[in-house]
Amino acid sequence: MKTDPVTRKKLKRFISIKRGFFSFILLAAMIAISLFAELLINSRALLVYYNGKIYFPTYGEMIPGSQFGLGYDYETNYRELKQKIRTNAQTREKSFDRTEKRTFNFVLMPPVPFNPYENDLKENRYPPFPPSFSDRHFLGTDNVGRDILARLVYGFRTAMIFSSILLLLNYSIGITLGCAMGYFGGRFDLFFQRILEIWSNIPFLYVVIIVSSIVVPSFMILLVIMAFFGWINMTWVMRTMTYREKEREYVLAARSIGASSFRIIFRHIIPNTISVIITYAPFAISGGIVSLTSLDYLGFGLPAPTPSWGELLQQGWTNMSAWWISASVVSALVVTLMAVTFTGEGIREAFDPKMHSYYE
Numbered sequence: 352m353k354t355d356p357v358t359r360k361k362l363k364r365f366i367s368i369k370r371g372f373f374s375f376i377l378l379a380a381m382i383a384i385s386l387f388a389e390l391l392i393n394s395r396a397l398l399v400y401y402n403g404k405i406y407f408p409t410y411g412e413m414i415p416g417s418q419f420g421l422g423y424d425y426e427t428n429y430r431e432l433k434q435k436i437r438t439n440a441q442t443r444e445k446s447f448d449r450t451e452k453r454t455f456n457f458v459l460m461p462p463v464p465f466n467p468y469e470n471d472l473k474e475n476r477y478p479p480f481p482p483s484f485s486d487r488h489f490l491g492t493d494n495v496g497r498d499i500l501a502r503l504v505y506g507f508r509t510a511m512i513f514s515s516i517l518l519l520l521n522y523s524i525g526i527t528l529g530c531a532m533g534y535f536g537g538r539f540d541l542f543f544q545r546i547l548e549i550w551s552n553i554p555f556l557y558v559v560i561i562v563s564s565i566v567v568p569s570f571m572i573l574l575v576i577m578a579f580f581g582w583i584n585m586t587w588v589m590r591t592m593t594y595r596e597k598e599r600e601y602v603l604a605a606r607s608i609g610a611s612s613f614r615i616i617f618r619h620i621i622p623n624t625i626s627v628i629i630t631y632a633p634f635a636i637s638g639g640i641v642s643l644t645s646l647d648y649l650g651f652g653l654p655a656p657t658p659s660w661g662e663l664l665q666q667g668w669t670n671m672s673a674w675w676i677s678a679s680v681v682s683a684l685v686v687t688l689m690a691v692t693f694t695g696e697g698i699r700e701a702f703d704p705k706m707h708s709y710y711e
Contacts (some may be wrong), residue, residue, distance in 0.1 A: 364701040371697015378690040385508035392501045394466040396429040398459040401436075409461075433458040463487060465498040467658040472496050479673040482692030490677040493662065499654075499679050505658035509695040513574065518632060520578040525585025526628065529618045532586070533593025541588070545710050547583055555580050563651045570653060577642060585631065592624045599623075626702040633695030637688050644684065662685060 646652035647661025667677030
């Protein structure tokens with residue numbers, strides 16, 4: 352299957368925009384790390400070999416500590432198991448009997464052996480703990496002893512999934528309604544213009560505060576509330592684009608041969624406005640991340656103890672002496688938003704229809 356020459360030119364143009372292309376690579380790497388975070392940041396071991404048996408706890412079912420001789424029936428503490436195996440190996444090494452059969456047990460832990468919900472408390476010490484390579488808290492802990500790096504990575508995954516689903520909802524409603532308004536015009540357009548004007552004047556934050564006072568806001572509730580308001584901008588954009596496109600020759604030709612309105616909108620107009628849709632997407636994602644972080648910071652976002660950048664930012668603000676909390680989350684926000692913004696700028700420049708033509 353051959354690629355359209357204009358599409359190839361757009362891709363080459365995007366690759367040539369170094370800032371946008373490298374930002375895209377960085378953003379893709381961050382998303383890949385967050386999607387496979389359980390393999391890199393987790394309190395469960397990746398692999399356990401114990402008394403001749405192999406276990407994969409990360410994606411397996413719960414293994415009780417009694418199965419490894421730890422004396423309890425709840426979930427195994429794999430850091431404790433690793434320490435026990437190391438201690439037993441040292442003891443056997445000191446009193447080694449050549450007639451004794453040796454067993455080589457081992458535990459393979461992720462690089463960061465903590466999950467985002469785990470409180471790593473220490474004797475005679477109170478959190479937050481500063482960054483420490485010996486304790487494997489590379490960015491330190493928050494005010495209740497949870498690993499900051501773990502909460503940053505898992506919080507990034509939550510924010511990206513939230514923003515992506517919100518983008519799909521907003522685009523589905525906005526593109527469909529905006530195209531219909533621009534294509535049909537008349538009373539249909541005037542009616543929905545008044546609806547949009549009223550809708551856009553509803554205070555978003557007040558709605559969130561009212562809902563939060565009635566029910567505990569969850570992922571789905573916040574998604575519905577933000578989608579309730581987020582489709583308006585895309586509707587206006589697509590309405591304007593459709594008004595322009597419906598007078599083009601290809602639309603008039605399709606209408607003259609009897610093509611239905613549905614076919615004209617979804618097979619002709621929307622594909623020819625795809626460059627506008629694509630260029631808005633990265634900025635919509637960055638807006639979703641900022642909105643969710645802001646709501647979490649104000650206390651109207653995801654419920655505790657869900658990993659959240661806004662909640663970490665709020666902790667850093669209330670405890671300025673623990674500088675590593677604020678520094679970590681602010682750095683993560685700056686890097687993420689810069690990567691998304693530069694990617695969006697690169698896509699917008701590369702897919703600009705004024706720079707490409709079928710005629711040479």
